[in-house]
Amino acid sequence: MTYCLSLLCREGIVFLSDTRTSAGAENLKVHSKMRIYDRPGDRLLCLLSAGNLSVTQTVCSFVEEDLAAGEGDAGQENLLNQQSLFTSARYVGNVIRRVAALDRTALLADGIGFDCNMILGGQIAGKRPQIFHIYPQGNSIHASPSAPFLQIGETKYGKPILDRGFTYETGLAEGVKYGLISMDATLKSNVSVGTPVEVLCYRTDTLTAGKHVWIEDRDPYLSDLRDRWHKGVISLVQEIPVPRWAGQ
Amino acid sequence: MTYCLSLLCREGIVFLSDTRTSAGAENLKVHSKMRIYDRPGDRLLCLLSAGNLSVTQTVCSFVEEDLAAGEGDAGQENLLNQQSLFTSARYVGNVIRRVAALDRTALLADGIGFDCNMILGGQIAGKRPQIFHIYPQGNSIHASPSAPFLQIGETKYGKPILDRGFTYETGLAEGVKYGLISMDATLKSNVSVGTPVEVLCYRTDTLTAGKHVWIEDRDPYLSDLRDRWHKGVISLVQEIPVPRWAGQ
Numbered sequence: 001m002t003y004c005l006s007l008l009c010r011e012g013i014v015f016l017s018d019t020r021t022s023a024g025a026e027n028l029k030v031h032s033k034m035r036i037y038d039r040p041g042d043r044l045l046c047l048l049s050a051g052n053l054s055v056t057q058t059v060c061s062f063v064e065e066d067l068a069a070g071e072g073d074a075g076q077e078n079l080l081n082q083q084s085l086f087t088s089a090r091y092v093g094n095v096i097r098r099v100a101a102l103d104r105t106a107l108l109a110d111g112i113g114f115d116c117n118m119i120l121g122g123q124i125a126g127k128r129p130q131i132f133h134i135y136p137q138g139n140s141i142h143a144s145p146s147a148p149f150l151q152i153g154e155t156k157y158g159k160p161i162l163d164r165g166f167t168y169e170t171g172l173a174e175g176v177k178y179g180l181i182s183m184d185a186t187l188k189s190n191v192s193v194g195t196p197v198e199v200l201c202y203r204t205d206t207l208t209a210g211k212h213v214w215i216e217d218r219d220p221y222l223s224d225l226r227d228r229w230h231k232g233v234i235s236l237v238q239e240i241p242v243p244r245w246a247g248q
Numbered sequence: 249m250t251y252c253l254s255l256l257c258r259e260g261i262v263f264l265s266d267t268r269t270s271a272g273a274e275n276l277k278v279h280s281k282m283r284i285y286d287r288p289g290d291r292l293l294c295l296l297s298a299g300n301l302s303v304t305q306t307v308c309s310f311v312e313e314d315l316a317a318g319e320g321d322a323g324q325e326n327l328l329n330q331q332s333l334f335t336s337a338r339y340v341g342n343v344i345r346r347v348a349a350l351d352r353t354a355l356l357a358d359g360i361g362f363d364c365n366m367i368l369g370g371q372i373a374g375k376r377p378q379i380f381h382i383y384p385q386g387n388s389i390h391a392s393p394s395a396p397f398l399q400i401g402e403t404k405y406g407k408p409i410l411d412r413g414f415t416y417e418t419g420l421a422e423g424v425k426y427g428l429i430s431m432d433a434t435l436k437s438n439v440s441v442g443t444p445v446e447v448l449c450y451r452t453d454t455l456t457a458g459k460h461v462w463i464e465d466r467d468p469y470l471s472d473l474r475d476r477w478h479k480g481v482i483s484l485v486q487e488i489p490v491p492r493w494a495g496q
Contacts, residue, residue: 156404156437159405160408160433160436161481173490173491176491176494177488185408188408189404211494221491221492224489225488228487228488229488233481234412237426239476239480240425240476242425243421243424244469245449
C-alpha cells in the first residue's frame with residue numbers, strides 16, 4: 001500500500017510520500033514514489049505515484065524516455081515543455097492511457113486492476129503553483145484554496161487531521177507538520193504503509209526543488225513529532241470532561 | 249453510509265452508532281442502527297447494523313419474529329435463549345444466511361451487493377462481556393483485550409484516535425469520550441455519516457441496558473467535546489517545533 005499527499009498553501013506546496021511498495025510478509029521493499037523534475041528558474045514539477053508498481057514505473061519510464069528524446073528534438077512533447085501545469089497533467093494522463101493501451105487488457109484478464117493514481121504539482125514561471133490528481137483513466141482534478149490538499153493510496157486515516165486544521169493560509173513549515181502527522185496516522189493504522197518518508201517542501205516563486213528530505217524511521221525530528229502528537233492527543237482526551245450520563 | 253463502533257474494556261462496553269441511512273441529496277433519513285435486547289438480571293445484548301437498509305432491516309425483522317415466536321414456544325431458537333454470546337453471534341449469522349437465501353441472488357442480479365455487517369455485544373449472567381463482528385457471509389470474529397474495539401461501515405476516519413489511545417484498561421466513561429471523538433472524526437470527513445448519535449454505555453455485571461442516550465447535533469456536551477477537540481488538536485500542531493530544514 002502507499003500513501004502520498006500534497007498540500008497547497010499560499011506560501012508553496014508540500015509533497016510527502018511513504019516508500020513501502022510491497023507489504024507481503026517477506027517482501028518489504030523501499031522504493032521512492034516521488035520524482036522531481038526541474039529547470040531551475042523556469043519550472044519545478046513533482047510527481048507522486050500510487051498503485052500497481054509495474055504500471056506506475058512504466059508510466060514514469062515513458063515520461064523519462066520522452067524527456068530524453070526531447071533533448072535532441074525540441075518538437076518532442078514531454079513533461080518539461082508544456083505551457084501550463086494543466087497541460088502537464090493532461091500529458092501525464094495521456095502517458096497513463098499509453099500504458100493502459102499496452103497492459104490493461106492483460107492485467108484485467110488475470111483479475112489485476114489497472115491501478116495508477118498520480119499527483120503532479122509544482123510551478124511554471126509566471127504562473128501560480130498548482131497540484132493535480134491524475135486518475136487511472138487519464139483525467140484529472142486540481143486542488144484549490146477551498147480544497148487545498150490531494151491524497152492518493154491509503155487516504156482515509158490521514159484525512160481527519162487535514163480536514164481539521166490545514167487550510168490554504170497555513171504556512172509552508174506548518175504544512176510540513178500537518179503532512180507528517182497525517183502520514184504518521186496512516187503509518188500507525190496501516191502496517192503496509194512504511195517509513196522512510198520522503199518530503200519535498202517547495203516555496204512559491206523559487207522555481208527550483210527546494211528542501212527535499214528523506215526521513216528515516218528513527219529520525220530525531222520525526223520521533224519527537226510522533227511522541228509529542230501521541231502524548232498530546234491522549235492528554236487532550238483526558239482533559240475533556242466525562243459526560244454526566246456516563247459518570248460513575 | 250454508516251459508522252458503528254463498539255469498545256470493550258474491563259469496566260464494560262460502549263456501543264455507538266450514527267443514524268443517517270440515505271445520503272442522497274434529497275433523502276436524508278434518520279433511522280436507529282442500534283437495537284437493544286435485554287432480560288434484566290440474565291442478559292443484555294446490543295446489535296449494531298451497517299449495510300443495505302433492506303437487508304439489515306430484514307435480518308432484524310426475522311430476529312424479532314423469532315423472539316415473538318419464542319414467547320409461545322420455549323423450543324424456538326432466538327436471540328435471547330442462547331447459551332453464550334458466541335452462539336448468539338452464530339444465531340445472528342444464521343439469520344443473515346436466511347436473508348441471503350431469500351434476497352442475495354435478486355440483489356446481485358441488479359448489481360447491488362449483499363451488504364450487511366453487524367456488531368453484537370453484551371453479557372450473559374456468569375460469563376464475561378464480549379463483542380462480535382458478524383460478516384455478510386454469517387461468520388464472525390470477536391474482540392479481545394489486545395484488540396478491544398470493532399467497527400463497521402465507514403471505519404477508517406475514526407480508527408486513528410482509537411489506535412492511539414483506547415485500550416482494554418481504559419475506563420468506561422473515558423471509552424465514551426474516545427468513541428465520540430472517533431464518531432466526530434467520521435462525521436467531519438464523510439458528510440454521509442450524520443447525527444444524531446446513539447450511545448449505549450454498558451457496565452460489566454449490571455446485566456441491564458444501562459445508559460442509553462440519543463445525542464442531537466446541538467447537544468451541549470457533544471458541542472463542547474467537539475470544540476475542545478478541534479481547538480486542542482490545532483494547538484497541539486502549533487506547539488510542535490518546525491523542522492529545521494523547513495524553516496524560513
